[in-house]
Amino acid sequence: MSDWFARRARLAAQLPAGAVAVLATAPERRRNGDSDYPYRHDSSFYYLCGFPEPEAVLVIVAGQRPRSLLFCREKNAEREIWDGFRYGPEAAQTAFGVDEAYPIDDLDVHLAELLADAPALYLPLARDAALDARARGWLDSVRAQARKGVQAPAVLGDLTPLVEEMRLIKDAGELATMEQAGRISAQAHARAMRAVRPGMPEYALEAELLYEFRRHGAQAPAYPSIVAGGANACVLHYVANNALLRDGDLVLIDAGCELDGYASDITRTFPVNGRFSPAQRDLYELVLAAQAAAIATIAPGRRVAEVHEAALRVLTQGMLDLGLITHLVSLEQALEQRLYLPFYMHGTSHWLGMDVHDCGNYKDVHHSERPSRLLETGMVLTVEPGIYVRAAEGVPREFWNTGIRIEDDAAVTAHGARLLSAGAPKTVREIEDLMQHD
Known part of the structure; x- marks a missing residue:
């Protein structure tokens, strides 16, 4: 856990204060019929938090005391009978040392709030079409509040080279x-x-x-x-x-x-x-x-x-x-x-x-x-x-x-x-x- 915490802190230190970084893990991939390929996480996501499950997103808010938020699947007793153990947000927060953890379904609401008046948004640009499209929705939500004085991030940065140099x-x-x-x-x-x-x-x-x-x-x-x-x-x-x-x-x-x-x-x-x-x-x-x-x-x-x-x-x-x-x-x-x-x-x-x-x-x-x-x-x-x-x-x-x-x-x-x-x-x-x- 200490390595993941230190890595997130090192990454946050490279970002402008108040900037928000978002990284999603890899999706599950269908092999054929109703069978998936064996699941394998995204490497950079895993490097920063160690979370092994699909349908998860890590958010880091830079600052003097950076925050990390994990969004993941909720506990589901029925699905666990079929597919196996799920951490759920509460257990994930403790196990992976993040400051906050929430259900993955709450991601859009939280990101729209986090990006209000944030100076920059960092993503692995042009690497994840689904995340790129989702980020546009977050930015549109913030821009819609312009008449209330809320500013959208003025900078859209690429997270990939920063994490990859750390991983080297x-x-x-x-x-x-x-x-x-x-x-x-x-x-x-x-x-x-x-x-x-x-x-x-x-x-x-x-x-x-x-x-x-x-x-x-x-x-x-x-x-x-x-x-x-x-x-x-x-x-x-x-x-x-x-x-x-x-x-x-x-x-x-x-x-x-x-x-x-x-x-x-x-x-x-x-x-x-x-x-x-x-x-x-x-x-x-x-x-x-x-x-x-x-x-x-x-x-x-x-x-x-x-x-x-x-x-x-x-x-x-x-x-x-x-x-x-x-x-x-x-x-x-x-x-x-x-x-x-x-x-x-x-x-x-x-x-x-x-x-x-x-x-x-x-x-x-x-x-x-x-x-x-x-x-x-x-x-x-x-x-x-x-x-x-x-x-x-x-x-x-x-x-x-x-x-x-x-x-x-x-x-x-x-x-x-x-x-x-x-x-x-x-x-x-x-x-x-x-x-x-x-």
């Missing part, structure tokens, strides 16, 4: 949750390495991951799991997971759990039969070296773009050495001409947090030339170089249909990177020893 820097509690999510996901990857057999369908290996996530308390996968054998690993967002895993192929697994609202994101690539071929080993060691170079750049004061640049240099030199790039050029020329693109076409890092591709700018918004932003203690980012070799004329045949990615989650500390996903086997020896001993 994780506190100790957030980092602890993310590290536990990383441990669970690492165990799931190790389980998959032990379970894989030639002839197994990809989805059976996916089931091993899901079992491990859930049995350790994670609520869900943080994103659709990728289990890609052979040539499927050359498809970056492959999620069909319905092919058979073949003897002699590699399998790439990109999967992580969500624990208490926070994501993990790990990728490992390993041989279906437990042994890397010489060509597979060459490519794998190249990607592993690129990841090590990228991780070594992570420290406060370094630019986030340096992480990608470090990985890219190692990968491109390896492509030249292995004959994937056949042009007679230097490393600098290969980088300038982007000759690596057929084999490495994505970035090396993204922010990680409540969302798997978490919020926060990658550019320095305070610099006129908008360079890559500086890393700060408390940021968490992925480090995920890869190499993807499709069957193509001029490409050495021994590398065909091979996709390799190695991804870990790195927290920025005063001393460099601390890997939250270090428990997942990663070196060739670690992987082969685990797979041969099981």
